[in-house]
Amino acid sequence: MAAAAAEAASRRLGAALRGISGAWYGRHMAAAERAIRTRLPLVDLVLEVRDARVPASSAFEPLRRRSPLEPDGRQVVVLNKADLADPSETEKWMTYMEKQRTCPCITVNSHSRESIKELLNAVRSRIREIKRGESDCTGTVLLVGIPNVGKSAIVNAMHQIGRIGAAEKGKLKHAIVSSHPGETRDISGYKVASHPNIYVLDTPGVLSPRFANDDSGPRLALTGAIKGSLLDEYDIAQFLLAVVNSREEYRRWENLNGAGDTNSNDNANTSRSHSKKRQYVSDHTQVSVSKGLELNVL
Ligand SMILES: Nc1nc2c(ncn2[C@@H]2O[C@H](COP(=O)(O)OP(=O)(O)OP(=O)(O)O)[C@@H](O)[C@H]2O)c(=O)[nH]1
Known part of the structure; x- marks a missing residue:
């Protein structure tokens, strides 16, 4: 179900990208x-x-x-x-x-x-x-x-x-x-x-106005190759959340408050996550993807 939600969010973002039809290629x-x-x-x-x-x-x-x-x-x-x-x-x-x-x-x-x-x-x-x-x-x-x-x-x-x-x-x-x-x-x-x-x-970055496939555009919007201002950030956020949910990544975030966590490895991860959060506050292009966005391409 989570995978279906990720696909739906990807389709929505893909449709939004088609709507602006290569506007980044000036x-x-x-x-x-x-x-x-x-x-x-x-x-x-x-x-x-x-x-x-x-x-x-x-x-x-x-x-x-x-x-x-x-x-x-x-x-x-x-x-x-x-x-x-x-x-x-x-x-x-x-x-x-x-x-x-x-x-x-x-x-x-x-x-x-x-x-x-x-x-x-x-x-x-x-x-x-x-x-x-x-x-x-x-x-x-x-x-x-x-x-x-x-x-x-x-x-x-x-x-x-x-x-x-x-x-x-x-x-x-x-x-x-x-x-x-x-x-x-x-x-x-x-x-x-x-x-x-x-x-x-x-050299300046060059991104083709057309993507190799339907999945590429949303992935590139999420990782920062396309100006966020060209898109609705809500669509990008929805895609990110859907991807994270589909990987069950959120389970690791339960420890972010640190309460009752005695595992030293988890603590190390937690403090790393905290410092990352501080360093890159509100920058979705710095999203760390613990499970690949596109391993299915292989
Ligand atoms: N986490 C992380 N961030 C990086 C790394 N390399 C670059 N960045 C960040 O990615 C963003 C883009 O870096 P730039 O060097 O400006 O990218 P560019 O390819 O020259 O960008 P264009 O000017 O669009 O062609 C910046 O916020 C960098 O700090 C890296 O290895 N790890």
Whole structure:
């Protein structure tokens, strides 16, 4: 019954999205898509950032519509916001993507220095492989993805960790990071490493006016790729509650008041939930999905 309610809420939100018919895809997004397409063949590596909670729905359409990049191994999928996704389901996604053999896949939490270091190391070694035997050891990386998946947060963190040498200190640039989608309007370059020199181009998020299937739109609205102001927040909240109810996730919330709870693990979870609540008050884009929104896609 709870699953049926989730489906009904998803259908309602899907109908609302059809009602606004791709209103998020404005002129700036169309221009950004053209600019990204022009740069795709010119860079050494493309990092496609997706939301780890919805790895299929958050795929970047312009990459699917062009000829595959994998023959020269220039594409890497980055599942960001891994801290908000269920680790076991992320694991299943990684296995699935490995089996597909299209391109390597890395999970990232851009708020974690360790996680960004791992990403930076992976990018470094990929660029070294690509540039092997070439005298020019400067690598360029294009960071692409739908809105709000954390591209700018990743580029800021990489730039901060990777800037090398006293001369470059104080020249730190900052990409705009916001919980609202569509804040990045231009393509900007950031140096993230020396030896080899690596420059990352942060790009505006692009979300196709049409979705791959009926379920994708509601999932993307819930996780923040579509401006909440375009929709009735009541519909989004209803969908979230229906999804949570269908997973029986709410049972874990019974302990939130802390009364009578003596299990130390539960206490740890409870205090984490409290601090999350404080940090991201009223931001539905930071919803942590303990059971996947789209594992049924596999
Ligand atoms: N929990 C969590 N939040 C993240 C992570 N990465 C980014 N965010 C948050 O996600 C929101 C969007 O991040 P941005 O870096 O602005 O996303 P973007 O892809 O550049 O967005 P556009 O400008 O729309 O293209 C911000 O509120 C970030 O703080 C992550 O790994 N974990």
